[in-house]
Amino acid sequence: MDLLKKRILEDGKAIGENIIKVDEFLNHQVDPVLMDEIGKEFKRLFKDSNITKILTIEASGIAIGAFVALHFGVPLVFAKKTKSLNIDEDVYSTSVYSFTKKTDYDVKVSRKYLSDEDNILIVDDFLANGRAALGLVDIVCQAGAKVKGIGIVIEKGFQEGGRILREKGYRVESLAVIDHMGNGEIEFKS
Amino acid sequence: MDLLKKRILEDGKAIGENIIKVDEFLNHQVDPVLMDEIGKEFKRLFKDSNITKILTIEASGIAIGAFVALHFGVPLVFAKKTKSLNIDEDVYSTSVYSFTKKTDYDVKVSRKYLSDEDNILIVDDFLANGRAALGLVDIVCQAGAKVKGIGIVIEKGFQEGGRILREKGYRVESLAVIDHMGNGEIEFKS
Numbered sequence: 001m002d003l004l005k006k007r008i009l010e011d012g013k014a015i016g017e018n019i020i021k022v023d024e025f026l027n028h029q030v031d032p033v034l035m036d037e038i039g040k041e042f043k044r045l046f047k048d049s050n051i052t053k054i055l056t057i058e059a060s061g062i063a064i065g066a067f068v069a070l071h072f073g074v075p076l077v078f079a080k081k082t083k084s085l086n087i088d089e090d091v092y093s094t095s096v097y098s099f100t101k102k103t104d105y106d107v108k109v110s111r112k113y114l115s116d117e118d119n120i121l122i123v124d125d126f127l128a129n130g131r132a133a134l135g136l137v138d139i140v141c142q143a144g145a146k147v148k149g150i151g152i153v154i155e156k157g158f159q160e161g162g163r164i165l166r167e168k169g170y171r172v173e174s175l176a177v178i179d180h181m182g183n184g185e186i187e188f189k190s
Numbered sequence: 191m192d193l194l195k196k197r198i199l200e201d202g203k204a205i206g207e208n209i210i211k212v213d214e215f216l217n218h219q220v221d222p223v224l225m226d227e228i229g230k231e232f233k234r235l236f237k238d239s240n241i242t243k244i245l246t247i248e249a250s251g252i253a254i255g256a257f258v259a260l261h262f263g264v265p266l267v268f269a270k271k272t273k274s275l276n277i278d279e280d281v282y283s284t285s286v287y288s289f290t291k292k293t294d295y296d297v298k299v300s301r302k303y304l305s306d307e308d309n310i311l312i313v314d315d316f317l318a319n320g321r322a323a324l325g326l327v328d329i330v331c332q333a334g335a336k337v338k339g340i341g342i343v344i345e346k347g348f349q350e351g352g353r354i355l356r357e358k359g360y361r362v363e364s365l366a367v368i369d370h371m372g373n374g375e376i377e378f379k380s
Contacts, residue, residue, distance in 0.1 A: 030266040032263075062252040063255075066220060066225060067222075070222035078218065
């Protein structure tokens with residue numbers, strides 16, 4: 001998605017070889033016009049997948065997910081992060097390892113909002129090691145629903161998440177795949 | 191806003207005299223069509239206020255804020271909740287007391303995204319005791335920006351937040367004000 005790549009080059013900051021900050025337009029300050037275009041693009045990519053719900057995870061997936069949901073005309077469900085999981089029969093839950101925080105956190109979704117008749121598009125701002133996406137896949141599977149695709153705004157192509165998900169057979173569509181970072185430069189996979 | 195009140199009566203759940211659950215359409219599952227209408231309504235209410243940025247707080251304010259931002263054609267900034275505040279000169283920060291969790295939490299916004307030239311519309315899903323809104327007001331004031339208004343989706347009119355903010359002179363517009371709850375019934379202020 002050229003508009004997105006242009007914006008990443010203009011306003012993103014590469015820190016070392018691993019960290020990219022895009023809080024100017026994606027995950028602290030949010031450009032709603034760009035989000036709307038991102039929603040439109042995911043609709044174009046998954047228009048034949050009979051999507052019934054969009055699933056993301058708080059907090060930075062929500063703005064993206066809301067616009068994707070609007071373009072599909074279906075509800076957004078956002079999974080909630082919790083420090084410790086209370087035993088609660090009303091939720092699907094899973095544990096996700098955070099490489100940033102070097103600890104597990106728990107993720108939950110109310111059973112009311114996912115059913116075995118749902119076709120789910122998972123969306124998120126970043127795909128790096130893939131742990132958050134795998135956690136959402138686990139929750140969709142617990143509900144007996146189908147993962148029809150995984151829509152990512154920025155994939156770090158040099159980390160393993162995309163490979164793991166694709167090898168498991170999931171359709172992953174990333175609007176910008178970063179191939180390499182270093183010396184403040186960002187190179188996309190063409 | 192009649193569409194919202196109708197939805198609250200249909201899908202909201204009053205628990206006791208104090209708690210209303212609207213996670214069917216507002217803060218776990220999100221109806222993007224309703225969010226878009228909410229965005230349109232806040233634009234109508236604050237169209238003459240020369241708003242330059244929308245400010246909300248993660249997580250449940252983000253979907254609302256994103257659509258409000260789209261209708262105004264300005265960026266959304268969402269304040270981040272942190273467990274403990276690192277000393278960081280690059281952020282505006284404040285402490286907010288949570289009555290639900292009976293503890294303080296810290297809220298921060300990068301200094302890059304608020305300036306003394308901004309006219310801010312604060313938006314949030316709920317207004318009850320007003321602590322979160324007062325925290326956001328504090329952050330706007332630290333930036334030297336102007337609070338042009340506070341847009342709330344559901345105000346608990348029987349709690350003190352609305353009164354406190356209005357007595358301080360802020361323009362608070364709530365799309366639905368609940369006057370009274372009990373026996374599973376919800377009554378709006380007319």
